[in-house]
Structure formats: C-alpha cells, structure tokens
Amino acid sequence: MSNPIFRLILLMMFFLVPHVSFAAADIEADTPTITNLKQSMQQRHSQLEAFYTSGAVGFTQDGLIAMHDANAVPLAARQLVNSLIAAENQDRIALYREIARANNHPEWEGEIRSTFSQRWIKLAKSGWWYQESNGSWAQK
Amino acid sequence: MKNTLFYSSFVALISLLLSACVTINIYFPAAAAEQAADKIIQKVWQLESLEETEQKEDGQMDSK
Numbered sequence: 001m002s003n004p005i006f007r008l009i010l011l012m013m014f015f016l017v018p019h020v021s022f023a024a025a026d027i028e029a030d031t032p033t034i035t036n037l038k039q040s041m042q043q044r045h046s047q048l049e050a051f052y053t054s055g056a057v058g059f060t061q062d063g064l065i066a067m068h069d070a071n072a073v074p075l076a077a078r079q080l081v082n083s084l085i086a087a088e089n090q091d092r093i094a095l096y097r098e099i100a101r102a103n104n105h106p107e108w109e110g111e112i113r114s115t116f117s118q119r120w121i122k123l124a125k126s127g128w129w130y131q132e133s134n135g136s137w138a139q140k
Numbered sequence: 141m142k143n144t145l146f147y148s149s150f151v152a153l154i155s156l157l158l159s160a161c162v163t164i165n166i167y168f169p170a171a172a173a174e175q176a177a178d179k180i181i182q183k184v185w186q187l188e189s190l191e192e193t194e195q196k197e198d199g200q201m202d203s204k
Contacts, residue, residue, distance in 0.1 A: 005143075005146070005147060005150070006146070006150065009150045009151075009154060012154070013154055013157065025169040025171075025172055026169070026172050027169060027172040027173050027175070027176040029176040029179065029180060034180070038180060038183050038184055041184045042183065042184045042185075042186065045184055045185060045186075095180070099176070105166070105168075108168055108173075111168045111170075111173070112173055112177075115170065115173045115174055115177050116177045116180075116181075118174075119174060119177040119178055119181055120181060123178065123181050123182075123185065123187065
C-alpha cells in the first residue's frame with residue numbers, strides 16, 4: 001500500500017517543483033506607486049521628447065537621463081531642461097526602488113536599474129543619444 | 141499505523157521541499173524583469189506593441 005502512494009507522491013513532486021519555481025520568477029510591477037510614477041513620467045515625456053530628438057538630453061548607462069548637448073538648448077530653456085532632467089531622474093530612481101520593494105527584494109534595485117538602462121536605450125528612437133558602457137555618447 | 145507514518149512523513153517532506161523551492165529562488169529573474177521594463181517603457185513613451193517595436197529594432201540592427 002505504501003509503495004503506490006510513495007510513487008504517486010514522487011510523481012507529483014516532479015510536476016509541482018518546476019511549477020512553483022516558475023511561478024516565483026515573475027516580476028511584480030503593478031502597484032499604485034508604480035502607476036503614479038508611470039503617469040508622471042508619461043506626462044513629462046511629452047516635454048522631454050523634443051530634447052531627446054534635438055540631442056540636448058540623452059540616456060545614461062545607469063538608467064537615468066543627462067544633458068548631452070547644452071548648446072542644443074536655447075539659453076532661455078536651459079533652466080526648464082535641467083528641472084525636467086532632475087524630476088525625471090527622481091521618478092526613475094523611485095521607480096526602480098519601488099519595483100524592487102514590490103517584489104520583496106530591495107537588493108534587486110541595482111539589477112532592475114541596469115535592466116531598465118538597457119531597455120530604455122534599446123527602445124529609444126533613432127536619432128536619440130545614449131551613453132555607451134565606456135562613457136562615450138553614441139546616437140541610435 | 142505504519143502506512144499513516146509513511147504517508148505523513150512524505151507529506152511533510154513534500155511541503156518542506158516546496159517551501160524550500162520558493163525560499164531558495166532568490167536569483168534575479170532577468171527575463172521577467174526585462175519584460176516588465178519593456179511594458180513600463182512602452183506605457184511611458186506611448187509606443188506601439190512590443191513585438192512591432194522589437195521587429196523594427198532588429199531591422200535597424202541588421203541594416204547597420
């Protein structure tokens with residue numbers, strides 16, 4: 001009697017174990033904080049997009065944005081661009097931290113940040129500027 | 141009696157293995173993170189679906 005039960009349980013283990021590890025490999029990215037950050041960044045993007053296109057602002061290796069070519073911005077608009085960059089970076093850092101926190105792994109923040117850094121650049125439109133791993137700027 | 145002992149010890153073993161499996165799984169899920177990142181970037185940048193973007197990107201890479 002114990003032998004068939006043993007076999008059945010052993011069989012169940014083989015099915016259950018991979019399933020559990022697979023389910024745990026998801027990333028939670030849907031909390032109210034993340035939704036708010038996405039909205040705030042989406043609104044800001046309508047202003048920032050022109051500066052990405054003109055080459056004034058580019059994407060850094062650490063998942064943030066930075067001034068790439070200040071000369072591409074009229075003097076009168078520089079203050080605005082600087083405050084847009086500061087606000088965007090604040091949101092981005094908060095986003096990476098919140099995703100790590102929402103997944104109960106605050107120590108993942110750095111890895112999430114570097115994942116985002118690659119994806120921002122990968123999805124960036126042609127003509128936008130980004131920083132390569134050696135720190136030099138390149139254009140998509 | 142022996143059966144019950146066997147059965148309960150196996151159930152205990154399985155629950156231990158399953159919980160261990162969840163606890164041990166602390167590696168960073170890179171692929172899932174990439175997908176989550178893409179979804180968020182699409183939303184922020186108001187991009188079309190990921191597949192189309194990926195195809196475009198691949199096309200650009202090829203032409204370089």
